[in-house]
Amino acid sequence: MFAYYFKLGLRSLRRNPVLTALMVLTLAVGVATSMSTLTVLRAMSGDPIPSKSDRLFVVQVDNQPAETPEGEPPTAHLSWIDARELLEAGDGLRRTAMYAVGGVAEPEGEAGNLLVNGLAVGADFFPMFDVPFRHGGPWSAEADARGGTEVVLSAAFAERLFGDEDPTGRRLRIFEREFVVTGVLAPWQPMPKFYWLIGGNNRFGETEDVFIPLQTAIANESNPNGNVNCSGDGPEPGYTGLLNSECVFMQYWVELADAGERTAYRERLGAYVEGQKALGRLPVGERSRLLDVREWMVEQDVLGDDTILQTLLALGFLLVCVVNTIGLLLAKFTAHAGEIGVRRALGATRTQVFQQYLVQAGVVGAAGGLVGLGLTFGGLWLLARQSEEVAAVAHMNPVMLMATLAVAVVAAILAGLLPTWRACKVVPAIQLKTQ
Amino acid sequence: MEIRPILSALLRSKTGALLIAAQVALTLAILGNAVYIVQDRLAISARPTGVDEENVFFIRLYGFREGIDVPAMLDADLASIRAMPGVRAVATANMAPLTQSGWNLSVQPNENNPDGESTNTAFYFSSEDLVDAMGLELVEGRYFTPDEVQVIEPSLANIDPRHTVLSMALAKQLFPDAQSYVGKAVFLGDSRMEVVGVVERLQSPWAQLGDAAERSMIVPIRQLDPVAQYVVRTEPGQLDRVMREVEDHLVAARDDRVLLRNTSIQEARANRYRADRSLAWMLVAVMGLLVLVTASGIVGMASLWVNQRRKQIGVRRAIGARRRDILRYFLVENFMVTSFGIAVGLGLALALNQLLVDALEVPRLPLAILPAGVVALWALGLLAALGPAWRAARIPPAEATRSV
Numbered sequence: 001m002f003a004y005y006f007k008l009g010l011r012s013l014r015r016n017p018v019l020t021a022l023m024v025l026t027l028a029v030g031v032a033t034s035m036s037t038l039t040v041l042r043a044m045s046g047d048p049i050p051s052k053s054d055r056l057f058v059v060q061v062d063n064q065p066a067e068t069p070e071g072e073p074p075t076a077h078l079s080w081i082d083a084r085e086l087l088e089a090g091d092g093l094r095r096t097a098m099y100a101v102g103g104v105a106e107p108e109g110e111a112g113n114l115l116v117n118g119l120a121v122g123a124d125f126f127p128m129f130d131v132p133f134r135h136g137g138p139w140s141a142e143a144d145a146r147g148g149t150e151v152v153l154s155a156a157f158a159e160r161l162f163g164d165e166d167p168t169g170r171r172l173r174i175f176e177r178e179f180v181v182t183g184v185l186a187p188w189q190p191m192p193k194f195y196w197l198i199g200g201n202n203r204f205g206e207t208e209d210v211f212i213p214l215q216t217a218i219a220n221e222s223n224p225n226g227n228v229n230c231s232g233d234g235p236e237p238g239y240t241g242l243l244n245s246e247c248v249f250m251q252y253w254v255e256l257a258d259a260g261e262r263t264a265y266r267e268r269l270g271a272y273v274e275g276q277k278a279l280g281r282l283p284v285g286e287r288s289r290l291l292d293v294r295e296w297m298v299e300q301d302v303l304g305d306d307t308i309l310q311t312l313l314a315l316g317f318l319l320v321c322v323v324n325t326i327g328l329l330l331a332k333f334t335a336h337a338g339e340i341g342v343r344r345a346l347g348a349t350r351t352q353v354f355q356q357y358l359v360q361a362g363v364v365g366a367a368g369g370l371v372g373l374g375l376t377f378g379g380l381w382l383l384a385r386q387s388e389e390v391a392a393v394a395h396m397n398p399v400m401l402m403a404t405l406a407v408a409v410v411a412a413i414l415a416g417l418l419p420t421w422r423a424c425k426v427v428p429a430i431q432l433k434t435q
Numbered sequence: 436m437e438i439r440p441i442l443s444a445l446l447r448s449k450t451g452a453l454l455i456a457a458q459v460a461l462t463l464a465i466l467g468n469a470v471y472i473v474q475d476r477l478a479i480s481a482r483p484t485g486v487d488e489e490n491v492f493f494i495r496l497y498g499f500r501e502g503i504d505v506p507a508m509l510d511a512d513l514a515s516i517r518a519m520p521g522v523r524a525v526a527t528a529n530m531a532p533l534t535q536s537g538w539n540l541s542v543q544p545n546e547n548n549p550d551g552e553s554t555n556t557a558f559y560f561s562s563e564d565l566v567d568a569m570g571l572e573l574v575e576g577r578y579f580t581p582d583e584v585q586v587i588e589p590s591l592a593n594i595d596p597r598h599t600v601l602s603m604a605l606a607k608q609l610f611p612d613a614q615s616y617v618g619k620a621v622f623l624g625d626s627r628m629e630v631v632g633v634v635e636r637l638q639s640p641w642a643q644l645g646d647a648a649e650r651s652m653i654v655p656i657r658q659l660d661p662v663a664q665y666v667v668r669t670e671p672g673q674l675d676r677v678m679r680e681v682e683d684h685l686v687a688a689r690d691d692r693v694l695l696r697n698t699s700i701q702e703a704r705a706n707r708y709r710a711d712r713s714l715a716w717m718l719v720a721v722m723g724l725l726v727l728v729t730a731s732g733i734v735g736m737a738s739l740w741v742n743q744r745r746k747q748i749g750v751r752r753a754i755g756a757r758r759r760d761i762l763r764y765f766l767v768e769n770f771m772v773t774s775f776g777i778a779v780g781l782g783l784a785l786a787l788n789q790l791l792v793d794a795l796e797v798p799r800l801p802l803a804i805l806p807a808g809v810v811a812l813w814a815l816g817l818l819a820a821l822g823p824a825w826r827a828a829r830i831p832p833a834e835a836t837r838s839v
Binding site for chain 1: 450451454455457458461462464465468469472497499500501589590591592593624693695709710713714717718720721724725728729731732735736738739743787791794795796797
């Protein structure tokens with residue numbers, strides 16, 4: 001029976017072409033605006049590392065001065081003093097401190113000097129964040145400790161410098177030093193770049209070009225290529241002054257064996273803070289905290305207010321379109337009253353009429369969904385112009401593609417309920433009399 | 436007026452009328468909020484920086500070799516840029532408005548204030564005349580003299596400025612009761628700075644929302660970083676050419692540095708407000724579609740009513756109603772439905788705004804904007820109903836006799 005009703009529905013699309021076109025278009029634009037904004041919203045609020053987002057934690061050691069008002073969140077970064085102490089304590093399954101470095105690469109050959117974005121990390125960084133390698137691998141823990149000259153390149157950067165060949169073991173001059181390539185990443189772009197969210201204006205953009213051992217960056221006195229926040233009296237001059245100061249510029253991540261260990265780690269962090277307090281540091285250190293990946297993304301406003309705002313307004317627009325479709329379906333079905341009368345007189349039950357017209361509404365929805373799908377691509381293209389961040393995430397994917405069609409059909413069926421209800425209330429006798 | 440019969444006719448077939456009213460209500464709620472957000476964003480993105488924006492650009496190069504003679508590099512660059520045709524002024528600068536990165540410090544209006552009544556300010560420094568190079572307007576006092584410039588080697592010493600020029604907004608924030616600001620002292624940690632001048636306006640590099648964007652200060656410092664950064668002001672109409680020539684020259688001048696950025700203030704503005712402007716245009720597009728959809732809904736429903744009542748119209752015409760009586764009937768009917776929708780919509784608009792204000796950083800809707808929305812929707816309703824009402828008025832009296 002469904003197939004027959006479906007065929008009738010398709011045929012009735014042609015019956016009132018203007019009315020039908022209006023309905024299909026109304027649904028299409030409503031669905032397209034909602035789905036394109038929802039696609040962006042969904043991509044921006046996605047979990048970048050689902051397998052372990054509940055056991056990777058940012059550690060925020062609050063070293064703000066005593067007069068910091070109650071309720072002020074800890075600084076997003078921490079100082080090298082605290083990062084070094086936490087690394088030495090060696091707590092948790094894996095751990096790394098990191099900070100962004102920048103400079104120039106001087107490759108051999110024709111390529112010429114080029115600017116390089118780097119991240120100084122520990123060897124644990126790669127297994128912690130499930131970083132995939134194409135060639136080679138991370139440097140050793142021993143290289144970590146001695147501040148070795150190993151470097152890991154991103155896929156794009158390696159290709160730019162060395163083309164398709166495996167550069168493992170090759171020498172590369174960056175940041176005014178000789179490095180040896182120990183590994184090349186496979187294409188890797190977590191959305192967002194959750195491990196380093198602060199500084200840099202594209203949190204959905206490419207990963208850093210190079211990764212070097214943290215101790216190496218510190219030994220080379222590589223200045224932070226990003227935010228440095230200093231409270232209190234500020235640092236002594238120079239790089240050593242920065243390292244020994246309460247200026248914050250590092251991120252500290254820890255991976256725990258399972259999410260249940262969080263409380264235990266939090267307690268050990270509390271003990272560390274107490275120890276530092278005894279030394280006269282961390283006046284508000286008790287505000288230090290752990291945030292897992294999702295909490296960290298919320299804290300850092302990865303999902304901007306504007307994205308939510310435009311999605312809300314687009315959904316409001318979809319609601320108007322649905323209300324409009326109710327009216328148009330009402331008009332269409334009212335015009336069918338005569339036909340419904342004949343069907344009822346020939347023995348169709350109310351339920352059958354109800355089913356038939358609901359399927360008809362669904363067919364309108366499906367048509368709206370197909371047109372809407374095309375418009376959704378257009379909508380995404382327009383949204384992508386908002387910023388590089390949105391451009392990086394404004395792509396259609398199979399889930400949203402199916403969702404677009406589903407939303408259109410569901411919206412049309414919801415809109416069709418009232419008109420269909422009215423249609424099956426048609427009294428056959430009156431209709432037959434007026435024919 | 437025949438309001439009572441229209442009303443009783445409406446009450447007999449409520450569904451369609453309620454649908455239209457609901458649509459009008461939702462439209463008003465969304466439109467009111469969206470219009471205000473668009474206005475707000477466009478206003479924010481049009482805020483002036485105080486800089487002669489049409490003629491100023493900012494160029495940064497990074498000298499990556501160790502041991503560069505920074506003062507010699509800066510002086511050579513400045514001299515050569517100054518000599519180029521079309522250049523009106525040039526100065527080193529640690530940052531520029533709208534470029535979204537730079538220095539931010541907190542200063543205090545008096546000494547020994549450990550509890551920190553401090554004010555955050557954008558912290559510009561230059562060893563040349565930044566007021567001239569940016570085209571700022573000096574409204575009080577003077578700019579720095581060359582002997583006031585401090586040279587700082589960052590690995591050996593921290594900045595310790597003695598003189599400053601404030602933006603008017605920062606001056607007012609620090610000294611709310613003062614009439615004039617020259618001669619006052621501002622403290623940065625232990626450094627005491629004497630205010631020597633005030634500029635009308637100098638926006639911060641981040642152009643934050645609200646007053647924070649307007650608070651900035653300039654100090655006479657040359658910091659010996661290997662990053663060479665220059666603000667260049669050109670003769671009118673020569674910006675593009677000079678920008679290109681300066682870049683070519685500076686890149687070719689030495690082989691130990693790379694270009695970090697070369698941007699005109701106008702480009703920086705477009706970049707800074709790109710998201711705001713495209714959100715605004717996205718909302719304008721949704722508003723346009725919304726108006727179209729609502730109008731088509733009203734046209735559709737009004738046509739349906741007219742078609743359903745062809746016979747009654749014929750009868751009314753046959754017993755003496757004039758065409759304009761029929762026209763008026765449908766317009767008044769539509770007006771009543773729209774007005775009901777508008778009344779509900781006003782409440783909805785405020786409720787939606789409350790929701791947005793609570794959940795997101797959206798400004799509160801000023802009530803003054805709503806009357807415009809009400810008038811617009813009345814007009815929209817009448818315009819949309821005009822066509823069907825006109826067709827109703829053309830129905831001949833003979834229609835009454837067509838079918839029984």
